[in-house]
Structures are given as structure tokens and as C-alpha cells.
Amino acid sequence: MNQIQMLLVIGFVWPEPNSSAAGGRMLQLIAQFQQQGYAITFASPAMDSDYMVDLASLNVDKKSIALNCSSFDTFVKELNPTAVLFDRFMIEEQFGWRVAENCPDALRILDTEDLHCLRLARQKAFKTHRDFITADTLKEEVAKREIASILRCDLSLMISEFEMDLLKTTFKIDEKLLYYLPFLLDPISEKTFEKLPSFEERTDFIFIGNFLHEPNWNAVQYLKETIWPLLRKQLPGTNLHIYGAYPSQKVMQLHQPKEGFHIKGRAIDANEVVQNARIVLAPLRFGAGIKGKLIEAMQCGTPSITTTIGAESMQGNLLWNGFVTDDANKFTENAVQLYQDKKLWTAAQQNGIAIINQRYSKELFENDFALKIQFLRSNLSQHRLDNFFGAMLQHHTLTSTKYMSRWIETKNSKKD
Known part of the structure; x- marks a missing residue:
């Protein structure tokens, strides 16, 4: 393990706490890891926005990264994070295999925000004027990608108990891969x-x-x-x-x-x-x-x-x-x-x-969450051995996604 605990957050967008609950949620997670003693770097392939939070004021390093580019491999290897937090499954798809290849000992955490397959299945049921049933989520194409991402990660943070139950019962996800962590707020005095x-x-x-x-x-x-x-x-x-x-x-x-x-x-x-x-x-x-x-x-x-x-x-x-x-x-x-x-x-x-x-x-969750992260870091090898399907998906992802990304990178370099 690194002497200095380092968390790399890879964001889908730069946090905008005044624009969405997702932005506020991200700042809550950053605060939790800082409280656990982590130095934090926030990286994203997104463009800067007028409403993004000033990360420097939160003592967080900011780094712009590129999709389908090996420059990320050099960056992450030099940073050598203790843990990596992926902001939504799409980001894990893009960068998870690179993290696994260059920093195999880094704890990989997915913040799901909400289950996209659930939201889309409900939206389709509503638009076609029929009642939603949980089995509808299995039919969503995005579910295959989302569940694969959850399985590849060491831990997925869930904001909703309903979604925790859905993953365990409908998708048969091992509960050791899931952790309930809702909004983390100051109590109202x-x-x-x-x-x-x-x-x-x-x-x-x-x-x-x-x-x-x-x-x-x-x-x-x-x-x-x-x-x-x-x-x-x-x-x-x-x-x-x-x-x-x-x-x-x-x-x-x-x-x-x-x-x-x-x-x-x-x-x-x-x-x-x-x-x-x-x-x-x-x-x-x-x-x-x-x-x-x-x-x-x-x-x-x-x-x-x-x-x-x-x-x-x-x-x-x-x-x-x-x-x-x-x-x-x-x-x-x-x-x-x-x-x-x-x-x-x-x-x-x-x-x-x-x-x-x-x-x-937040007082209800912060101590237990810190203990969960410490436990996983101390027992990471066994935890991954117990997650065979995740290891299998990681293997095939490294084989397929890696070469697709390399092909895109080569194609882009020829355009330049």
C-alpha cells in the first residue's frame, strides 16, 4: 500500500453542486475520503463549465484527461492511487481497464448515482402505457453494461435501498459488492x-x-x-x-x-x-x-x-x-x-x-464506511478471488475494450 493514501476520482462531468444532486453527492464523497486521510485528485474528460465547483478551494487537485488515449496510462501510473472512484458506469467502462492494468492493487469503487437500467425501463413502461415490473430491467440493453461494471468493481456505492434489493434479487449480485451510502448530510439542529x-x-x-x-x-x-x-x-x-x-x-x-x-x-x-x-x-x-x-x-x-x-x-x-x-x-x-x-x-x-x-x-454512515474501505484494502486479494464473475469480466474487458480503445487511438492519431 502507498504510504500516502491517494484517491483518484474520475468524473463523468466536473461537479456542479448547484446544478444537480449528483454534483452535491460527489462533494459529499470527496469530504468523506478527505476525512479518512486521503489526498484527492479529480480527473475528467469533460469540458470545463461556468458552474463547476472550484476544486482547488476544496484542496482537490484537478486534472483533465482524454478518452481513448494512452496518456491516461502514464498519468495513472505516476499518480499510483490507493483507490479509484468511478463516477457512473460509463466512466468505469472507459477507464476501468486502464486502471486495472496500470494500478492493479488500487481499490476500484463505482458510484452508481442511480441505476440507469431501472430509470430507462420505467421510462419505456410509462411511454408505452403499461405497468413497470422489475423484470423489465433485465431487457434493457444498458443493463448488461451497467451490471458488468458493477461486477468488475470491488465495491459499488448504492444510494437507494430499492436498487440494492433489485441488484441482489433480480440480477443476483453478491451483496459483498454493494454498499448502501445515501446522501451524507449535516443534521438539522x-x-x-x-x-x-x-x-x-x-x-x-x-x-x-x-x-x-x-x-x-x-x-x-x-x-x-x-x-x-x-x-x-x-x-x-x-x-x-x-x-x-x-x-x-x-x-x-x-x-x-x-x-x-x-x-x-x-x-x-x-x-x-x-x-x-x-x-x-x-x-x-x-x-x-x-x-x-x-x-x-x-x-x-x-x-x-x-x-x-x-x-x-x-x-x-x-x-x-x-x-x-x-x-x-x-x-x-x-x-x-x-x-x-x-x-x-x-x-x-x-x-x-x-x-x-x-x-x-452523515454521522450515521461515516465510521462504518471508513471501516469498509479499510477492510477491502486489507483483504483485496481474497475479495477479488471471491468475485469470480468480476474477474472473468475484467479479463474479457481487458481483451476486447483495450483493443477497441487502442484502435480508436491509432485512428485518431492518423487524423492528426
């Missing part, structure tokens, strides 16, 4: 709670979500076409404010101030706009993972109304901080009730705070 705006100080409804994410765009369409007309009829004069990073022209065309439907685009301060709203509306009809927008609502003391998919794996056996329903009329009825009833609203707010403190407080 009494002092923090007292600073939140009161029921009377808040007004209107809000939806917030990155528009590059298909479930968010679908939810906004559903709000515009179905739910908001019903809701505005019962609460005339109220407004729905739609915030989200990267809105397209088709999103902006939904802006109808006269109907109280406002497309605002990116929120400069998401916490501020959510705290000033009385209720978050999140009628998500497909998707996966746990929802950053609903966690954010709870942190801001803002009750929410969502669907069963929206609330999936988020509350455990605790009461939701509002209502969960898949029926548009019931959704509207619940929204009106929650908007007007201060006593009900306050109880819902308290439920959200309980969910944050009892299910997402």
Missing part, C-alpha cells in the same frame, strides 16, 4: 430550524430540477398540462415557480405568467427559493435513485407532494413530509389542503426534519 421562514412568510409553489434529466422535464410537462390547471382553479392568485439548470427553448416556451406558471431557469441560490416557497411539487412519473429536490425541500423545511417513484427509498418507516400520491386529482387536493392548513403544514415540516436527521445524517 434546533438553531438551524428556528432560522427557517415561517408558514406565513412563505408563499406559492415550486418545482426545481436539472432539465438535462428526462424525468424532470416530464414532470414539468405534467404540471403544466394536468396538475397546475386543476390547482390554480382552486387557489386562484397562487403561482408555480419552475427552477432548473440547463432549460431548453421548449422548456422556456411553457412560461405563462398570466396563468401563474413561471419558468425561472437556474436558481442562483436554490436554498433561498425553496425556503421562500410554501410547498414543493414533484410529480415524478419515472426515474430512479433518491431525489435531491425532495431532500433539499426537507432541509429547507418545505413540505412536498410527490409520487411513489419520487418518494421511493427515501423515508424508511417514517412519515413523509407532506403527501405521496400518483393520482392527479388527489395530488391537487393534497396540495390545496397542505397550502391552507398551517397545522398540517407544520406537522409535515417536522416529518421532513426527522427524515433528514434519522436517515441521512
Whole structure:
């Protein structure tokens, strides 16, 4: 093992915590490894963005890398990381074999974010007007790639208990390869709670979500076409404010101030706009993972109304901080009730705070996670021997993906 513990994070994109829950999640993982004493380098093949976090301010080294280029081999060999964290399976596909070949003793960790095969299977079921069943995930072409990536890695971090169960039961993944690690948050103290705006100080409804994410765009369409007309009829004069990073022209065309439907685009301060709203509306009809927008609502003391998919794996056996329903009329009825009833609203707010403190407080996970990483590093050879299918996939990946990548690299060099 290296004397200095070094973590290499290979990002699908540079972290944008103000644009998506995935960006915030990545910063939480970085903080956990720093707490365990790791020096961290964050590398990505993505272009820089205007909204990316300043990694240097977090004491993280930044490195731009290229796809299908042997320059990465030299870089990773010189860095010689103790552990490598792949941000989503697509990144593991691209760089996992290079890490395995050049740094065979490095612990390989996959952060799944959410299960892509689950999200896509649900989306297809929704668009073809049929009920989703878990076996649908087996039919997804992307599932073969995603599950192969999970098997090749030493550990996959799962944000959702539902997805943990799906992998174990439907895909027969050994639970030793999976680790439940949801959002890692600061608990909400009494002092923090007292600073939140009161029921009377808040007004209107809000939806917030990155528009590059298909479930968010679908939810906004559903709000515009179905739910908001019903809701505005019962609460005339109220407004729905739609915030989200990267809105397209088709999103902006939904802006109808006269109907109280406002497309605002990116929120400069998401916490501020959510705290000033009385209720978050999140009628998500497909998707996966746990929802950053609903966690954010709870942190801001803002009750929410969502669907069963929206609330999936988020509350455990605790009461939701509002209502969960898949029926548009019931959704509207619940929204009106929650908007007007201060006593009900306050109880819902308290439920959200309980969910944050009892299910997402980082203190519940950080010690066990550190022990898990230490155990794997100390028992890596045996752990890999026990994962025969992973070793088999790694062997064939090194054979096939390696030569495809080398072919692309050669082809690109001839163009130059």
C-alpha cells in the first residue's frame, strides 16, 4: 500500500453542486475520503463549465484527461492511487481497464448515482402505457453494461435501498459488492430550524430540477398540462415557480405568467427559493435513485407532494413530509389542503426534519464506511478471488475494450 493514501476520482462531468444532486453527492464523497486521510485528485474528460465547483478551494487537485488515449496510462501510473472512484458506469467502462492494468492493487469503487437500467425501463413502461415490473430491467440493453461494471468493481456505492434489493434479487449480485451510502448530510439542529421562514412568510409553489434529466422535464410537462390547471382553479392568485439548470427553448416556451406558471431557469441560490416557497411539487412519473429536490425541500423545511417513484427509498418507516400520491386529482387536493392548513403544514415540516436527521445524517454512515474501505484494502486479494464473475469480466474487458480503445487511438492519431 502507498504510504500516502491517494484517491483518484474520475468524473463523468466536473461537479456542479448547484446544478444537480449528483454534483452535491460527489462533494459529499470527496469530504468523506478527505476525512479518512486521503489526498484527492479529480480527473475528467469533460469540458470545463461556468458552474463547476472550484476544486482547488476544496484542496482537490484537478486534472483533465482524454478518452481513448494512452496518456491516461502514464498519468495513472505516476499518480499510483490507493483507490479509484468511478463516477457512473460509463466512466468505469472507459477507464476501468486502464486502471486495472496500470494500478492493479488500487481499490476500484463505482458510484452508481442511480441505476440507469431501472430509470430507462420505467421510462419505456410509462411511454408505452403499461405497468413497470422489475423484470423489465433485465431487457434493457444498458443493463448488461451497467451490471458488468458493477461486477468488475470491488465495491459499488448504492444510494437507494430499492436498487440494492433489485441488484441482489433480480440480477443476483453478491451483496459483498454493494454498499448502501445515501446522501451524507449535516443534521438539522434546533438553531438551524428556528432560522427557517415561517408558514406565513412563505408563499406559492415550486418545482426545481436539472432539465438535462428526462424525468424532470416530464414532470414539468405534467404540471403544466394536468396538475397546475386543476390547482390554480382552486387557489386562484397562487403561482408555480419552475427552477432548473440547463432549460431548453421548449422548456422556456411553457412560461405563462398570466396563468401563474413561471419558468425561472437556474436558481442562483436554490436554498433561498425553496425556503421562500410554501410547498414543493414533484410529480415524478419515472426515474430512479433518491431525489435531491425532495431532500433539499426537507432541509429547507418545505413540505412536498410527490409520487411513489419520487418518494421511493427515501423515508424508511417514517412519515413523509407532506403527501405521496400518483393520482392527479388527489395530488391537487393534497396540495390545496397542505397550502391552507398551517397545522398540517407544520406537522409535515417536522416529518421532513426527522427524515433528514434519522436517515441521512452523515454521522450515521461515516465510521462504518471508513471501516469498509479499510477492510477491502486489507483483504483485496481474497475479495477479488471471491468475485469470480468480476474477474472473468475484467479479463474479457481487458481483451476486447483495450483493443477497441487502442484502435480508436491509432485512428485518431492518423487524423492528426
